Amino acid sequence: MTPSVPPTGNGPLGKREARLAWLLLFPTIISVSIVVLLPLIAIFWISFKPIGLEDLRPxxxxxxxxxxxxxxxxxxxxxxxxxxxxxxxxxxxxxxxxxxxxxxxxxxxxxxxxxxxxxxxxxxxxxxxxxxxxxxxxxxxxxxxxxxxxxxxxxxxxxxxxxxSENILTNSEFTLENFVRFFNGQEFWSVLFATLFYTIVGTIGAVVVGLFAALLLNNDFKGKGLIRGLYLFPYVAPVIAVAFSWVTLLDPFSGSLNALLVQMRVVESPINFFGQRPLALIMVTIFEIWRYFPLSFLFILARMQSIDTDMYEAADIDGASPFQKFWYLSLPMLLGILSVLFLLRFIWTFNKFDDIFLLTGGSAGTRTLTVNVYEQAFAISNIGAGAAVAVVIFGFLLAFSIFFLKFISREEGL
Amino acid sequence: MRKVRNGYLIAAIIGCFWAFTIAVIIAVLMSFSTGESFRPSFLVSFLQGIATGLTTLFYRNKPILSVGLAVISIIFCSLGFGSILIDETVSFSTQAFASVLFAIFTAWPLIIILNSLSPGDVDKHDFEDAVIKFLTGFGYIFFTTIVVIPFYVMLMTSLKNQQELLQNPLDFSIDLSKGMNLFRSYFELFGQFGFGSYLWTSFYVSVITVVITLAFSIPGAYAVARLRFKGRTAFGRSVLVIYMVPMIVLALPIYIAFSMTGLRNTVTGIVMIYPVTTIPVALYMLQGYFRGLPYEVEEAGLMDGLSRRAVIWKITLPLALPAIASVSLYVFMIAWNEFLLAFMLLDDPSKFTLTRGVSSLNSSEVPRQHLMAGAVIATLPIMVIFLSLERFMTNGLTAGSVKG
The missing domain is CATH 2.60.40.290 (Immunoglobulin-like)
Incomplete structure (x- = not known):
């Protein structure tokens, strides 16, 4: 008698299941490839083309x-x-x-x-x-x-x-000039610096501020749901609304914050928050932290509430102080979610366009890579150059994603 | 370290910080609500805070201490050096009111914060307890202030007129005698700027987006969560990666393609593009939910002779209904708030979505209060939905919010 072994390979049932799966996924795959993959290929193609906005019409x-x-x-x-x-x-x-x-x-x-x-x-x-x-x-x-x-x-x-007539989009004329100009340009380093500063400080800031907010809301009290809802407002409101209210609030001529600061004698004369060189970048980063701390606090709070309370009781009996409990118990338990959050937010902040575009339009040293795509393609009307920047962004993104997937499969077993 | 844990010292330090925080907050609140010129006095509030902090070590009756501090504050105030300074123009009653507020919000919480401390040395637990209570109180004030102020400014600016705004940017008091004139900006937006049509466009675009997204992502998510097929993991991962491709990278080719095919400047184009940006996230969220559902129920259904489609329709979907509600709300929010694509693809005012409409108000020719009224109109519906369905929304955010 042969020892019984589990069947290997795909039986007819397995094949049917796989067929059904692909059938169910088919609409998604088609639509996503049309709107995501095709444009991605297009952007690579265009980035090697000397093409301006006016060339779109042959x-x-x-x-x-x-x-x-x-x-x-x-x-x-x-x-x-x-x-x-x-x-x-x-x-x-x-x-x-x-x-x-x-x-x-x-x-x-x-x-x-x-x-x-x-x-x-x-x-x-x-x-x-x-x-x-x-x-x-x-x-x-x-x-x-x-x-x-x-x-x-x-x-x-x-x-x-x-x-x-020859359509520049489809002919065989290629150039590396878009990339050369971008990497050699004077603005390259300032764009890179703005991007890195905005991404790193913004991400760390949002996670840390979110951690504090989560610690705050980890107690049970009346009206907790209300406060939690309130603290989510910055994230839930349309970016266009909050960005314009910040601009209104911080306006150097008629802004309330400047009026307040002058009245409290903190500053002598109104500050142009979004128009000065280092300050504008700091302000858009603060805006980023303000807008996205709700997200990290929601994540961290959810994780906190799933931590077993037995551990804290044991620590209480052992005489641990509140700070010790936070440092030796809560923080290690939260480390996983904090790092996942950091990576995700890092990628998303890196990709962020709307916020800076609405706040400063990329002036005063706040031009990040994403804003640069828009600037090149539409303000200077050089679509090829914009596409080149987009390709650079995509390269960064791919590197981040590979790192992230390696990491997240360790963390969450995805 | 032992010396730091002296009760007097800690009470004094926490007391002065707390009093100063309260002084600043009250000055800001009073300025914003009356438009008068208030500012905190660093020195006086520090001293009052220290004194109050030390007193609480010996005497902890909240009402009496508050009243006592209030009386002292008013006396200080009438002598000309109150904890909250004001110009001479402000009436004494307003000053007194500010002082009383300051006294109550300084003394009452301080007693609670410094509850665990006692004169002389205190142990580590009591010390940290006091610090944590102080930080908690400070945290609530801090977070509430930074969250509320921009929205408050948005709302109040929209109720003002140009002249009032330039005259005193701090004056957010509402002149009720103006009656319906308060809402002039809103009437003008709906009357002359066509915001009614923007609102409607935004609404139906968002609803269509939700419907299409669900129609595509529910089967997909089910396949990824439940069915075995080659490349399942790879597919799940590529969904995540695609989800992270920045919109600005795609917007450029989409703009070109839409310009060439004549889809630019049409709502159809927008409706075609929005769902695709939300399908990956919806799929990712839903497959997580589906995985959490007990498979045994579905197996029982299969054993009883239901087809796969019937299982999905009759068992999985009803079970996942709360999840689908969360996903719908989240997708609705993304579509409603979407700005970049609408901004790039729509030029014709008759086809604007709300966000595009608001951004068209951002010019030097349109007064500020119109812009802020537009912002309020864009924010209000999403806030109402959010607050009324907070539980679903929070679930949706937590599950799907890898996205920014």
């Missing part, structure tokens, strides 16, 4: 049609003028053609030499347009009664222009 030839000569009677001669212009100042448009159908009642007398009449339609072959090139095509017509009587406008039969 160059094309635009045409304006005008009837000259003010024809008023049957048989009058008039001129239709087509003005063509290359919309791009730099990029050429090749093999431009113009074609138009004239409305009833207009009879063509003479055509531009580049054009051929083909029944009611005429087609002009205009060749290549350089960047910013303009051309004029004129057609002489006699005006008939039908046209004058009817309310037809020339624009009712719009002229059709065709042409081929």
């Amino acid at each position: 160059p094309e030839t635009v045409v304006r049609e005008q009837l000259l000569g003010r024809p008023s009677a049957d048989g009058d001669v008039a001129t239709i003028r087509y003005r063509l212009r290359n919309s791009s100042q730099k990029k050429p448009v090749e093999d431009v053609t113009l074609s138009d159908t004239l409305p009833d009642g207009l009879v063509i007398v003479s055509l531009d030499e580049r054009c051929v009449l083909n029944g009611l339609v005429f087609v002009c072959t205009l060749g290549d347009f350089e960047g910013g090139q303009r051309e004029t095509v004129e057609v002489t017509v006699t005006v008939g009664r039908i046209f004058l009587d009817s309310s037809i406008n020339l624009s009712d039969t719009p002229a059709v222009v065709t042409g081929t």
Whole structure:
């Protein structure tokens, strides 16, 4: 008799289960890859492209049609003028053609030499347009009664222009210039410093302040739920609302805090909190701590309340003082959640964009990497450079994530 | 170290710190509520605190001590050196009121804080007990102040007009005689700025986001939590990683793609993009909940001949209903508060969401009180939902709040 062993491999039931699993995951996988993975690939692609905001629309030839000569009677001669212009100042448009159908009642007398009449339609072959090139095509017509009587406008039969142009997004032109410029630029070090300061100080601050708040709320008393709800306000409220209230509160001209400080004789004259060089960075970091301490306190409080009380009773009998209990019992028990929290908050603070953007717009030394993406892409209109910064952020993020996953699988067995 | 644990010394130190904290807080409160010029006196409040602290070591009757300190404070105040200083313009009754507040909030809590101390040497426990009580009291004051003040300023500024704001930025008193005029900024926002439509857009965008997110993430979460298949761990991890990709990195290509396909400036585009940003977090939260549910019930269902889909529909979902409520609230909050995508993708005022609408008020041409009124309008609904469903919301935050 052979010893019984558990079955190996996938049986038909197992296969069915796996099939069902993939079926259930299918919508998520599809949607997430479309909105996350595709853009990620796109951002890598764009970061190697010399592309600006204005290049998003490929160059094309635009045409304006005008009837000259003010024809008023049957048989009058008039001129239709087509003005063509290359919309791009730099990029050429090749093999431009113009074609138009004239409305009833207009009879063509003479055509531009580049054009051929083909029944009611005429087609002009205009060749290549350089960047910013303009051309004029004129057609002489006699005006008939039908046209004058009817309310037809020339624009009712719009002229059709065709042409081929190179789309910078899809051609094979690549450059490393976006990266070179970013790493060599003077602002690189200041951006890196702002990012690191904001991330590290902000994260540690939020976790430590959250720890204090959690210690505070770890006692049972009446109205605890209310206080806990109140302390969550900064996190729950829309960032746009709280950021603007901070700006209003700290305004150097009409801000209440400055008025208060001056009145209490703490300072001589109002402080421009979000406009001075080291102070602005400190203020956005304080805002970050203020806004996210609720989150860490919620986490820590949940963990605290799951700690066994027996331990504290034992410590009481052994004569431990409150500080000793905190230092030798609570803190080691909280170390796991504190480090998970630190890592998560670190990554999220690193990724933060809205807060700084709304508070200072990245001025006065508060331009972090994420704000820099926006600055490059939209303020300077250099999409390629913005994408390069985004790629750098993604690189950092990947490194953090690998570290985090290694760590969290140890901590939580995920 | 022994000398530090002298009862007199500790009582004096804690007393002066406490009194000073109270003096500052009362000065701020009085300034904010009356608009008059109050400021704390460092020296006087320190001395009064020390005196009170030392007195509590011998005498612990709360009402009598409070009244005693109040009388002393008023006398000091009338002599011109109260613990809370004010300009001559302020009436004596207001001064006296501030002094009485100061006395009560100094003496009463100090007796509780210094309860464990006694004259002469104290042991380590009593010393730490007093310090912890002091820190607790200080902590409540500190946290409540920093949390409340920005919201208070937001609300009160929205009820003012330009002239009042410039005249005295500290004056947050409400002039009730203005009647409905108090809410002028709100009327103008809803009337001229179209905030009614922004509110509606934000609401339905958020609701649609919640519905789509749940429709996608419930099956996904169930698969990850319950079914065995190759690559389950890898999938769970990649969900976490995707969840951490910053929005600003994705926003740029999305902007380009939307510009090219004409989805920019449409609510459809927003509704397409929002759920995808929330699906990973919802999936992560829900699979945690599903794992916590007893599998035996589902197995029993399977044994009795239910199909997998029927098990999910009839057993798992009803059991996970509180969790789904939490996730829905959390997703609703994310969608309601979302700013970056709305800011980048919407330019047409008729399609603004609320956050985009508020950010459009941030210009030098629009007065401050309008901006603050917009902020209040954006905050109020989420606060009402939050406070009324606090339990679900807190659960949702705790489970899912790897996100910022």
